[in-house]
Amino acid sequence: MANTVLIGSQWGDEGKGKVIDVLTADADWVVRYQGGNNAGHTVEVGDQKYVLHLAPSGILRPDAKCIIGNGLVVDPIGLTEELQDLEKRGISIAGRLFISDRAHLVIQYHKELDGAKEAKLETGKKIGTTKRGIGPAYSDKADRSGLRMGDVLEDDFETMLRERVAAKNAMLSVLGAPSLDADELVATYRPAFEYLKPFICDTVPMLNAAMRDSSQNVLFEGAQGVMLDIDFGTYPFVTSSSTGAGGVASGAGVPPHAIDDVIGIVKAYTTRVGEGPFPTELFDDDGKALGKVGNEFGATTGRPRRCGWFDGVVARYAAMIGGIDRWALMKLDVLDGFETIKICTAYECDGELLDMVPASISKLSRCKPVYEDFKGWNCPTTGCTSMDELPEQAKKYIRRLEEVTGVPVAILSVGPKRSSTIVLD
Ligand code: GDP
Numbered sequence: 001m002a003n004t005v006l007i008g009s010q011w012g013d014e015g016k017g018k019v020i021d022v023l024t025a026d027a028d029w030v031v032r033y034q035g036g037n038n039a040g041h042t043v044e045v046g047d048q049k050y051v052l053h054l055a056p057s058g059i060l061r062p063d064a065k066c067i068i069g070n071g072l073v074v075d076p077i078g079l080t081e082e083l084q085d086l087e088k089r090g091i092s093i094a095g096r097l098f099i100s101d102r103a104h105l106v107i108q109y110h111k112e113l114d115g116a117k118e119a120k121l122e123t124g125k126k127i128g129t130t131k132r133g134i135g136p137a138y139s140d141k142a143d144r145s146g147l148r149m150g151d152v153l154e155d156d157f158e159t160m161l162r163e164r165v166a167a168k169n170a171m172l173s174v175l176g177a178p179s180l181d182a183d184e185l186v187a188t189y190r191p192a193f194e195y196l197k198p199f200i201c202d203t204v205p206m207l208n209a210a211m212r213d214s215s216q217n218v219l220f221e222g223a224q225g226v227m228l229d230i231d232f233g234t235y236p237f238v239t240s241s242s243t244g245a246g247g248v249a250s251g252a253g254v255p256p257h258a259i260d261d262v263i264g265i266v267k268a269y270t271t272r273v274g275e276g277p278f279p280t281e282l283f284d285d286d287g288k289a290l291g292k293v294g295n296e297f298g299a300t301t302g303r304p305r306r307c308g309w310f311d312g313v314v315a316r317y318a319a320m321i322g323g324i325d326r327w328a329l330m331k332l333d334v335l336d337g338f339e340t341i342k343i344c345t346a347y348e349c350d351g352e353l354l355d356m357v358p359a360s361i362s363k364l365s366r367c368k369p370v371y372e373d374f375k376g377w378n379c380p381t382t383g384c385t386s387m388d389e390l391p392e393q394a395k396k397y398i399r400r401l402e403e404v405t406g407v408p409v410a411i412l413s414v415g416p417k418r419s420s421t422i423v424l425d
């Protein structure tokens with residue numbers, strides 16, 4: 001497995017948590033490199049269901065070590081609650097989790113600003129953020145006014161935090177939002193910082209040593225998806241980090257050439273939560289059925305996810321940018337009951353045929369999907385343990401999806417459990 005990156009290749013929620021968990025059986029390290037607790041990665045182990053937001057999904061495998069890299073923005077209270085909940089459920093954390101001293105902090109004022117900015121935007125311009133303070137925290141990082149995990153270890157940290165509260169209150173008042181009380185905020189955060197202190201360290205040397213050691217397998221766990229990438233996604237309806245394979249080097253502090261393998265995760269259809277263009281979105285009974293059968297509700301916010309057919313243009317574009325070597329194709333079982341299934345192979349826009357996602361948001365909003373129809377297989381796939389056992393029509397669908405995207409399927413998922421996974425390669 002060596003040094004492998006797993007990236008969401010649609011608009012997030014592709015099933016990254018499940019794939020990471022399956023592959024962590026052979027991994028020594030699992031590393032998050034971007035995003036924050038806007039992510040919600042679901043892992044089902046036996047009768048237990050875990051939704052991880054900041055902890056790498058490898059935390060559920062006792063032998064894996066986990067890193068929260070420098071590229072993340074970390075909500076200390078959210079992370080503390082998440083880790084304490086895992087500990088209550090019998091998962092040991094001590095000695096296995098390392099938080100980069102360079103990772104940035106998300107503080108209550110970021111969440112307040114996130115909510116207040118969204119509230120001010122008119123309909124059609126709202127992003128539909130998770131309100132986890134992600135955009136404002138990354139803004140502070142770029143503005144060079146953020147606080148980092150390493151600052152928590154400094155003697156004057158509480159003074160730094162109070163100064164930030166005062167500055168942010170000025171911004172909140174411009175937005176007509178209530179101010180925060182610095183004393184109260186510092187007191188509220190103190191227990192979380194005390195809990196997290198032992199985990200904070202310089203993760204860069206330890207990770208680079210692991211990557212140079214040929215006996216160690218390292219998995220990089222992407223959050224969100226390529227279409228939510230700050231550069232390549234449907235800007236401004238995106239998140240604020242580099243969600244693709246390109247984010248690994250800067251978000252974890254490792255050399256790009258040390259990455260051996262990039263696995264793109266795609267659902268056998270498409271979903272999106274939040275606002276922004278979505279060419280294959282369905283508003284009919286098929287769309288409703290995808291949402292119902294796929295149980296498409298946000299793992300972080302509980303919002304219903306918008307659903308549509310597989311978008312080959314999006315997947316092809318994600319594969320090009322990320323250098324995706326193979327797909328993990330998820331939730332094939334959700335398509336089991338459909339009479340007709342469609343794959344979008346191109347977009348038609350202003351009389352032109354497009355095979356890539358355009359940068360212009362207005363152009364993308366005018367794109368109409370060009371579909372190929374497939375006869376459904378109308379039988380359950382969840383019990384299938386090999387490609388041979390799949391119905392012929394399902395095999396045909398997968399083969400065409402590979403052709404349209406130019407990338408082979410290496411992992412096939414036919415149910416949420418670890419056991420419902422077919423590894424082809
Ligand atoms: P992530 O953010 O990419 O980790 O994905 P989420 O956890 O937000 O959403 C994926 C959902 O699909 C979760 O509820 C998973 O348990 C579920 N899931 C993953 N793989 C499969 C699959 O192959 N079939 C079905 N039916 N559900 C799956």
Ligand code: IMO
Pocket residue numbers: 008011012013014038039040041127128129130131132133134135222223224225228237238239240273274275299
């Ligand atoms: P995982 O890792 C799906 C979406 C939000 C919103 C946009 C910006 O579980 O796949 P933000 O709070 O990041 O500023 O919101 O990005 N979004 C996600 N959608 N899955 C996610 O994570 C997401 N994280 C953010 O809905 O549209």
Ligand code: MG
Pocket residue numbers: 012013014039040041042299300
């Ligand atoms: Mg999710």
